[in-house]
Amino acid sequence: MLLVKLQGGLGNQMFQYAAAKGVSRTNRHIYLDHQFLEKHHTDTAHFTARGYELNIFKNLKVRKAASRQVNLFKSSGIYNRFLRRFIKTTVIRQTENEYISIANITSGSSSLYLDGYFQSEKYFRHLREELREEFAFPPLDTRNERLKDKIRNAPNSVSIHIRRGDYLKSPVIYDIHGVLQPEYYDKALAILQSKYDNLSLFVFSDDLIWAQANLKTGHADTCFVAGNEAGNSWKDMVLMSCCKHHIIANSSFSWWGAWLSPNKGDTFAPSNWFNDASVRFNIHDFIPGEWHIVPYD
Numbered sequence: 180m181l182l183v184k185l186q187g188g189l190g191n192q193m194f195q196y197a198a199a200k201g202v203s204r205t206n207r208h209i210y211l212d213h214q215f216l217e218k219h220h221t222d223t224a225h226f227t228a229r230g231y232e233l234n235i236f237k238n239l240k241v242r243k244a245a246s247r248q249v250n251l252f253k254s255s256g257i258y259n260r261f262l263r264r265f266i267k268t269t270v271i272r273q274t275e276n277e278y279i280s281i282a283n284i285t286s287g288s289s290s291l292y293l294d295g296y297f298q299s300e301k302y303f304r305h306l307r308e309e310l311r312e313e314f315a316f317p318p319l320d321t322r323n324e325r326l327k328d329k330i331r332n333a334p335n336s337v338s339i340h341i342r343r344g345d346y347l348k349s350p351v352i353y354d355i356h357g358v359l360q361p362e363y364y365d366k367a368l369a370i371l372q373s374k375y376d377n378l379s380l381f382v383f384s385d386d387l388i389w390a391q392a393n394l395k396t397g398h399a400d401t402c403f404v405a406g407n408e409a410g411n412s413w414k415d416m417v418l419m420s421c422c423k424h425h426i427i428a429n430s431s432f433s434w435w436g437a438w439l440s441p442n443k444g445d446t447f448a449p450s451n452w453f454n455d456a457s458v459r460f461n462i463h464d465f466i467p468g469e470w471h472i473v474p475y476d
Contacts, residue, residue, distance in 0.1 A: 182210045182244050182252065183293040189232040189413060190431030194298050196233060196241065197310055201303030202281045202291070210244035212292075225351040235413050238313045252292040266290055273297070276453065278464040298431055299464045300438065311439060316417045323414050326381075326404065330421045333379035335444075337371060338422035339364065339394070340433035344385035357454045359428055361393045363475045367426040367447035370471070372397070374445070381422060383415045383433070429453070438467070446470040 183199040185192050199209045213231055222228050233239060252270055266289055271281055273295030281293075281302065303310060319327060330336045341364070346356045371378060380401040384390040387403050394401075407414040412432075419425065419436025423444035427433035429452045437446045448466045450473060466472055 180210065180248065180251075180290040181293075182212050182248060182291070184212045184215055184295075185231065185233075186215045186229075187296065188227075188229045188432065189416070190433075190435050191296055191298075192229075192231075192233050193314065193435055194296060194431055195293065196239065197306075198281070198295075198297035198302040199293055200310065200313075201306055202293075208240050208242045210248060211241050212244045212249050214246075214249060225349045227345045227348065232413070235317055236314055237317075238315050240313075251290065268292070270294065276458060276460040276464075278461065296431075298434070300467050301464065304467075311441075314435075314439060316413060319414060319417060323407070323418065326402075327418060327421050329402070330379075330381060330418060333400075333423075334377050335371075335375045335424065336379045336381060336422040337368075337424040337426065338419040338433070338436060339368075339380055339382045339426045340419065340428040340430060340436065341382065341384035341386065341390045341394070342428040342430045342432070343389060354454060354457050356429060357451065359449055359475070361395065363449050363473055364426060365395055366473050366475070367471075368395070368397075370447070371424055371426075371445065372399075375424075378424075381418065383419060383436075434465075437470070447473050449473055449475050451475055 181199055181203055183195050185195055196209065203209060216229060216231055219226065220228050233241070252268055268290040269284060270292045271279060271284060271294065273279060276296065276298065278299050278301060343358050346352055346358050378399045380396055380399050382390050382394060382401065382403045387405055391403060404415060404418060416432060416436045419433060420439040422440065423442040425433070425437035425440065425446040427437050427446065427448050429449050448470055450462055452462055452465050453460050462472060
């Protein structure tokens with residue numbers, strides 16, 4: 180039995196499923212623990228509530244974990260402690276954002292529970308094509324389908340993701356994530372402009388007013404994508420994945436937009452995925468080796 184705890188938004192839930200898929204040695208179903216999402220369903224000053232978002236993917240082999248299955252790993256009750264004597268259970272829990280060599284820990288385990296964000300393709304790189312098939316999006320509406328056609332017809336389309344909203348929600352969240360400044364985007368765009376002609380920029384942001392005021396696009400054809408909010412935010416990920424090149428934010432959302440793209444373009448990511456004064460992390464665990472890490476203070 181393989182259970183994974185769901186937490187965070189769409190991009191994080193995709194990482195959690197993909198990590199579970201990567202460690203599974205068979206085609207067995209993966210059980211998703213919804214308890215955190217269901218318990219923390221209300222926004223607070225330092226927390227943004229998220230619902231279950233993987234339901235847009237109809238190809239996933241998943242089932243919702245029952246309480247008794249979750250309790251096998253979590254409960255301190257006599258019955259579950261007794262069961263754990265006979266069923267070899269293993270809990271993999273990230274303490275911060277470190278990469279964990281799961282395969283070395285789970286050898287011989289019959290039941291496994293994953294608790295963390297697991298933001299690294301090292302967990303599932305060997306399943307790249309299979310995951311692309313499983314993360315197949317629903318059809319787009321007419322407006323977004325037209326925009327997708329525009330992206331695909333552009334010789335050098337570039338997705339640019341600027342995330343600010345929830346990262347600026349409170350000092351606690353800001354201290355963990357920070358926000359990327361215009362200099363990062365300037366550096367990445369300058370590299371692209373030195374390599375390619377006729378760039379078409381498609382800007383995705385939860386703060387388009389800031390993006391329009393601060394992003395220096397020069398003479399490039401630029402489209403600020405609006406309208407895909409709340410339950411429709413996945414449509415932005417679809418459009419990102421159709422672009423040839425990518426300048427992602429320190430966000431799992433645009434990470435997946437770039438990773439799911441079948442195009443052989445350039446992808447740029449910031450060196451400071453988190454605030455390194457507050458969080459321990461290795462950027463090379465987060466960013467695939469073929470992507471470009473842009474030094475940024």
